[in-house]
Amino acid sequence: MKWLLVGVIVAATTVGEVLQAKGMRQHGEIRDFRPGALGRVAALLARNWLVLGSVAAMAVSFFAYLGLLTVAELSFAVPVTAVTYALETVLAKYVLHERVSWVRWAGASLVIGGVALVSL
Amino acid sequence: MNTESARLRLKTWSCASVVIASNVCGNFFLKRGMPAELGTASDYITVLFRPAVTLGVLLLILWLASRMALLSWADLSYVLPVTSIGYVLVAVAGRLLLHEQITARRWAGIALIMAGVALVSSATAPQTYARPKAGAAAGGRP
Incomplete structure (x- = not known):
C-alpha cells in the first residue's frame, strides 16, 4: 500500500x-505583486488549460x-517523493526544452x- | 552582473524563500494533524477540518501559488534543486519538533542535497532564455 x-x-x-511550468511559462514573468494585479493573473490562469490540468494532477497527488x-x-x-526530481529534470530538457547544463545535471x-x- | 540579472536573482531568492518556508511549515502541520488511520473516503474530507491540517493545507496553497509565480520566470530545472533545501529543513523539523531520529547516513544525505543546491543556485542563471512579457499570452489561447 x-x-x-x-x-x-x-x-x-x-x-x-x-504542466505547471509549461503553463506559467506561457503566461510570462509576473512583475506586479500588488493584490489587484495578482487577482488579474489568477483570473487569467483560471482559463489556462495547462494550469488547470496541473492543479487537477496535484490534487490527486495531495490526497x-x-x-x-x-x-x-x-x-x-x-x-x-523526490524521485520526481530525476524524471522532471529529464522532462525539463526534452519537453520544456530548457538548457540543462552539466552543472545542473551534477x-x-x-x-x-x-x-x-x-x-533509506 | 548587470542590473537586470541582479534584479532577477534578488526576486528569485525572495520568492524561493516563500516557496521553501511554506512547503516546510505546510508539511509539518499536515503530519502533526493526521490521525493514525484514514479508513473510508469520507475520512479524507473530514480530516481537512482538523485545525492543524487546515493550517497545513492553507500553507500548501501558498506554496503552490508562490511556486507558480517563481516558475513564471525561472526554469523548472533551476527551481527543483534550489527549493530542495526544503528537504533539509523538513528533516530538521522532524528531529526537533517530532523527535524523529536522524542517523549519520541521513545527515550525509542532507549534506549532498545542500551541495547540489549550492552548485545549481550559484553557478547557473535562473532563466536560460527569453520568455514572453506578462500577459502576452492573454489572447493566445481560446
Whole structure:
C-alpha cells in the first residue's frame, strides 16, 4: 500500500509540475505583486488549460500524500517523493526544452543521491 | 552582473524563500494533524477540518501559488534543486519538533542535497532564455 501510494504521488506530481511550468511559462514573468494585479493573473490562469490540468494532477497527488502520511514517517514521506526530481529534470530538457547544463545535471544528481541516503 | 540579472536573482531568492518556508511549515502541520488511520473516503474530507491540517493545507496553497509565480520566470530545472533545501529543513523539523531520529547516513544525505543546491543556485542563471512579457499570452489561447 505504501509503495502504491508513492507511485501515484510520483506520477501525478511529475505530470502536474511539468504542466505547471509549461503553463506559467506561457503566461510570462509576473512583475506586479500588488493584490489587484495578482487577482488579474489568477483570473487569467483560471482559463489556462495547462494550469488547470496541473492543479487537477496535484490534487490527486495531495490526497495520495495524505494517505501516505498516515502510514509513514514525515522524514520518509517527503524525501521519497523526490524521485520526481530525476524524471522532471529529464522532462525539463526534452519537453520544456530548457538548457540543462552539466552543472545542473551534477547538482540534480547530488540532490537525488542525497535524497536516496535520507530516505533509506 | 548587470542590473537586470541582479534584479532577477534578488526576486528569485525572495520568492524561493516563500516557496521553501511554506512547503516546510505546510508539511509539518499536515503530519502533526493526521490521525493514525484514514479508513473510508469520507475520512479524507473530514480530516481537512482538523485545525492543524487546515493550517497545513492553507500553507500548501501558498506554496503552490508562490511556486507558480517563481516558475513564471525561472526554469523548472533551476527551481527543483534550489527549493530542495526544503528537504533539509523538513528533516530538521522532524528531529526537533517530532523527535524523529536522524542517523549519520541521513545527515550525509542532507549534506549532498545542500551541495547540489549550492552548485545549481550559484553557478547557473535562473532563466536560460527569453520568455514572453506578462500577459502576452492573454489572447493566445481560446
